Amino acid sequence: DIQMTQSPSSLSASVGDRVTITCRASQGIRNDLGWYQQKPGKAPKRLIYAASSLQSGVPSRFSGSGSGTEFTLTISSLQPEDFATYYCLQHNSYPPGFGQGTKVEIK
Amino acid sequence: EVQLVESGGGLIQPGGSLRLSCAASGFTVSSNYMSWVRQAPGKGLEWVSVIYSGGSTYYADSVKGRFTISRDNSKNTLYLQMNSLRAEDTAVYYCARSWVERYDFDYWGQGTLVTVSS
Numbered sequence: 001d002i003q004m005t006q007s008p009s010s011l012s013a014s015v016g017d018r019v020t021i022t023c024r025a026s027q028g029i030r031n032d033l034g035w036y037q038q039k040p041g042k043a044p045k046r047l048i049y050a051a052s053s054l055q056s057g058v059p060s061r062f063s064g065s066g067s068g069t070e071f072t073l074t075i076s077s078l079q080p081e082d083f084a085t086y087y088c089l090q091h092n093s094y095p096p097g098f099g100q101g102t103k104v105e106i107k
Numbered sequence: 108e109v110q111l112v113e114s115g116g117g118l119i120q121p122g123g124s125l126r127l128s129c130a131a132s133g134f135t136v137s138s139n140y141m142s143w144v145r146q147a148p149g150k151g152l153e154w155v156s157v158i159y160s161g162g163s164t165y166y167a168d169s170v171k172g173r174f175t176i177s178r179d180n181s182k183n184t185l186y187l188q189m190n191s192l193r194a195e196d197t198a199v200y201y202c203a204r205s206w207v208e209r210y211d212f213d214y215w216g217q218g219t220l221v222t223v224s225s
Contacts, residue, residue: 032208034212043217046212046213049213089210089211089212091205091209091210098152
């Protein structure tokens, strides 16, 4: 199975900060990676697909990059509604696997 | 508008059975890849099972032989039959749709909580 290592596991940031979250795959997964946002008590919501494509309706302050084994989710200017937990998901090979999550908290 | 609505969760004793449902609207379940993903309290996300448009089914090792995924095309509904439940199956269960790539989940339901406890 492909292991997804997400870092950091949590971070504290202020409104307006630039935030970067990283996912590393244990083997190459091309660009078969998505990023999801989950707020407490809610279902995950896809932000990014194919590593760098922005889901329709998602603010442009979210961006994704990377290919192969290293991927990044960037929030260019953190907004109050962005405080949540973020997960990456590899869907290159079976079984699909999620990163452990990154909780973004208010500083 | 795509919508997924899960139901059927609840409190069940270890060794018991439960069937979850996921009613879909805005698209056809049988034309997509449909998965169940779960999240134990305070933990991360874990893929559980998938049914392909052609009917093939696959399961995570943790539930293989105990859970069965199925669908009713006439009701446009996805199911998860869960047998021999264990405490470690306690989680919120989400159904999720994939349209192009098998496990690239674009829409999720709101989830239903399954608690396995005596």
